[in-house]
Amino acid sequence: AQSVTQLGSHVSVSEGALVLLRCNYSSSVPPYLFWYVQYPNQGLQLLLKYTSAATLVKGINGFEAEFKKSETSFHLTKPSAHMSDAAEYFCAVSDNRGGSQGNLIFGKGTKLSVKP
Amino acid sequence: DGGITQSPKYLFRKEGQNVTLSCEQNLNHDAMYWYRQDPGQGLRLIYYSQIVNDFQKGDIAEGYSVSREKKESFPLTVTSAQKNPTAFYLCASKEGNSPGLTEAFFGQGTRLTVV
Numbered sequence: 001a002q003s004v005t006q007l008g009s010h011v012s013v014s015e016g017a018l019v020l021l022r023c024n025y026s027s028s029v030p031p032y033l034f035w036y037v038q039y040p041n042q043g044l045q046l047l048l049k050y051t052s053a054a055t056l057v058k059g060i061n062g063f064e065a066e067f068k069k070s071e072t073s074f075h076l077t078k079p080s081a082h083m084s085d086a087a088e089y090f091c092a093v094s095d096n097r098g099g100s101q102g103n104l105i106f107g108k109g110t111k112l113s114v115k116p
Numbered sequence: 117d118g119g120i121t122q123s124p125k126y127l128f129r130k131e132g133q134n135v136t137l138s139c140e141q142n143l144n145h146d147a148m149y150w151y152r153q154d155p156g157q158g159l160r161l162i163y164y165s166q167i168v169n170d171f172q173k174g175d176i177a178e179g180y181s182v183s184r185e186k187k188e189s190f191p192l193t194v195t196s197a198q199k200n201p202t203a204f205y206l207c208a209s210k211e212g213n214s215p216g217l218t219e220a221f222f223g224q225g226t227r228l229t230v231v
Contacts, residue, residue: 009156032217034219036222041204041225041227042224042225043120043122043206043222043223043224043225044159044206044208044220044222045222046219046220046221049219051217090158090159094217102147102166102210102218103149103161103164103174104149104159104161104208104220106151106158106159106160107158108156108157108158109156109158
């Protein structure tokens, strides 16, 4: 069965520091992977997605993620954190099972805090 | 502008009552989803529908019901059988073609509180 594990339920960085949010996946077939961001009491917004094209994917707000098959990872990074990046981030994999193709399986989320 | 509209944003329910959450989309998407979000548990799939007049149970369907009579609408009813209904509910939609490749678009959510 496919699954996603996000390491660290809370991550705190200083403004201007590197942001690294970790995501590992489990999938028996080449996965489609997504990162979403959620601000308090709002829905989810897509940051970026990997669909087997380039392994380094650039998204919105300066975020990027690298697909590493050998490590089954899809970590999210941003070179310099901004106060407005404080939010919860979710990694997701697309379910490839017949009948449920396209359903997203989410990790438990990582809450990012940015200190001034 | 195209998007997904969930209403109401906040909802209070007395124990033993059924309540219906609305989800409407004007993106012309075939697939629609309902997720439940609890702190520290991520998003869990309640029901999904890949085409009008058809829907499937997700991982936590017990105590919930849905209908899909129109492409644009996918209402969720939280019944009195749901033991712990207080949560944040999110509706989403996706294009039907190559659904694995496409991202889901989310509404702003409905926060349901049982009082």
